[in-house]
Amino acid sequence: xxxxxxxxxFPEAAKSEVNNPQLRANLRKVTNTIREKRLRAVGELPHWxxxxxxxxxxxxxxxxxxxxxxxxxxxxxxxxxxxVHWARDAAEARELVAQIxxxxxxxELIKVKSITSDEIELNxxxxxxxxxxxETDLAELIVQLSHDTPSxxxxxxxxxxxxxxxxxxxxxLGDPEHLSDDPAVLAGAARRYLRQKFLTxxxxxxxxxxxxxxxxxVCVVESEGNGRMCVTLPEVLVSIMGIEKVLGTWEDISVFxxxxxxxSTAERMNPYTSFWSGVTPGDGPQEFxxxxxxxxxxxxxxxxxxxxxxxxxxxxxxxxxxxxxxxxGGHAYGSVYPGPIGAILTPQLLHMDDKNANTLPGASSLCxxxxxxxxxxxxxxxxxxxxxxxxxxxxxxxxxxxxxxxxRYAMSEGWRFEGAVxxxxxxxxxxxxxxxxxxxxxxxxxxxxxxxxxxxxxQSFREWWREREAEGAGGxx
Numbered sequence: 001x002x003x004x005x006x007x008x009x010f011p012e013a014a015k016s017e018v019n020n021p022q023l024r025a026n027l028r029k030v031t032n033t034i035r036e037k038r039l040r041a042v043g044e045l046p047h048w049x050x051x052x053x054x055x056x057x058x059x060x061x062x063x064x065x066x067x068x069x070x071x072x073x074x075x076x077x078x079x080x081x082x083x084v085h086w087a088r089d090a091a092e093a094r095e096l097v098a099q100i101x102x103x104x105x106x107x108e109l110i111k112v113k114s115i116t117s118d119e120i121e122l123n124x125x126x127x128x129x130x131x132x133x134x135e136t137d138l139a140e141l142i143v144q145l146s147h148d149t150p151s152x153x154x155x156x157x158x159x160x161x162x163x164x165x166x167x168x169x170x171x172x173l174g175d176p177e178h179l180s181d182d183p184a185v186l187a188g189a190a191r192r193y194l195r196q197k198f199l200t201x202x203x204x205x206x207x208x209x210x211x212x213x214x215x216x217x218v219c220v221v222e223s224e225g226n227g228r229m230c231v232t233l234p235e236v237l238v239s240i241m242g243i244e245k246v247l248g249t250w251e252d253i254s255v256f257x258x259x260x261x262x263x264s265t266a267e268r269m270n271p272y273t274s275f276w277s278g279v280t281p282g283d284g285p286q287e288f289x290x291x292x293x294x295x296x297x298x299x300x301x302x303x304x305x306x307x308x309x310x311x312x313x314x315x316x317x318x319x320x321x322x323x324x325x326x327x328x329g330g331h332a333y334g335s336v337y338p339g340p341i342g343a344i345l346t347p348q349l350l351h352m353d354d355k356n357a358n359t360l361p362g363a364s365s366l367c368x369x370x371x372x373x374x375x376x377x378x379x380x381x382x383x384x385x386x387x388x389x390x391x392x393x394x395x396x397x398x399x400x401x402x403x404x405x406x407x408r409y410a411m412s413e414g415w416r417f418e419g420a421v422x423x424x425x426x427x428x429x430x431x432x433x434x435x436x437x438x439x440x441x442x443x444x445x446x447x448x449x450x451x452x453x454x455x456x457x458x459q460s461f462r463e464w465w466r467e468r469e470a471e472g473a474g475g476x477x
Contacts, residue, residue: 002120004346006334006356008365014332023159025105030158031320036267038317055259056377058252059311063301067244069213070292073132080278097122097205097238098129100289104224104236106131106203112220112227113137113378114207115314116240116293116408134318136194136226145172151330151338154264154318158219159329182389200431206231208241210253218290221260221270225382228272243292244310256313259375262341263315296349305386306348311376314339318370318380333360339368344383352390361387399443418462425456
């Protein structure tokens with residue numbers, strides 16, 4: 001797996017993941033814990049639903065005037081001494097970061113947790129330029145040291161348990177003493193390793209949760225304080241931001257300071273919220289670059305149904321309530337954006353002709369829990385169904401489409417449907433065993449892989465009703 005591009009179709013990738021009992025146990029434990037804490041945190045606010053509506057409206061207003069907001073942000077950042085770069089795709093963004101690093105003779109840099117940098121595969125690209133990027137978020141560090149990939153937006157190492165992390169740190173961090181599996185001991189080892197990097201590294205790279213157009217202020221929220229160290233200690237700071245993250249004013253951002261922490265970590269407020277505007281002589285980084293990344297986002301914006309996906313504030317609430325994610329895990333999605341939001345964002349960014357990404361909208365039971373949990377009211381089930389239609393359109397004529405066309409023809413008239421039911425009732429005899437249909441043939445076999453079906457009854461409702469009418473049982477109810 002790398003960046004956005006799934007290496008395999010979702011059904012194929014998920015098959016191996018759901019057969020891993022340790023993975024399922026790790027996921028179940030963590031998602032259940034987060035889910036229960038979030039419900040308590042959200043329940044404290046009697047106006048939560050009004051906040052959700054306001055959050056959705058605020059993001060929609062920004063998206064409706066996106067080009068104006070971005071130009072205003074560019075002017076504000078430049079006015080405060082920063083540099084602004086525009087990247088049409090991942091390759092341009094990667095090259096910009098590498099050029100800035102090389103311009104300062106940097107061979108090692110530190111990073112704030114940033115899913116946008118994972119989207120563009122920044123670390124691997126920097127390696128090719130001889131520049132080593134060090135993840136400073138604890139979970140991202142675990143993923144990096146184990147040469148793994150994140151499986152959750154908020155908890156990238158959710159698929160790892162304590163024993164696995166203990167073995168990893170004893171092997172990779174070179175601590176003179178054998179580390180126990182005590183979380184405080186493991187966190188202390190990571191802290192000792194990272195502290196030396198914070199104090200000696202010249203350049204940092206971050207993502208951005210939000211940016212405010214009228215002041216040129218960029219914002220990162222996090223829980224560990226590593227981000228605060230990265231955006232204040234190095235001489236050079238580069239922030240990569242998806243263009244949909246821009247907001248108009250400070251008033252706009254206030255609603256998300258309530259919605260985001262309760263939805264993501266079930267906290268009333270983030271432990272660390274960092275804001276910075278350009279550069280200040282003698283205080284913090286003396287050179288600041290903001291890279292505005294498109295990478296398919298304007299295409300998503302142009303789609304009337306799909307554009308609501310760009311409201312996403314990356315809280316991961318939809319992952320923690322999704323029954324499919326809880327069993328398959330993040331790696332099955334093959335993209336840095338897993339879960340329900342990934343199932344609609346990834347195929348739109350890559351376009352629906354990507355034969356692996358266009359299987360992702362099928363990774364859902366359509367139970368609607370993701371919509372109920374989303375703090376900015378993205379109607380994920382609506383977009384999933386819409387994208388499934390788009391994916392089917394790209395497949396052309398298939399056995400499935402022919403079968404669905406025949407079903408549509410039969411159901412479009414009552415007499416046709418009744419005739420089809422009679423034919424099915426007459427032909428089902430060899431399939432009925434013990435009063436159940438346990439295995440259907442051919443293309444229909446998927447329906448009976450995990451369930452038995454009841455056979456067609458000897459009399460349909462229409463037939464019963466006609467018989468009732470003929471016997472004179474009709475009348476006013």
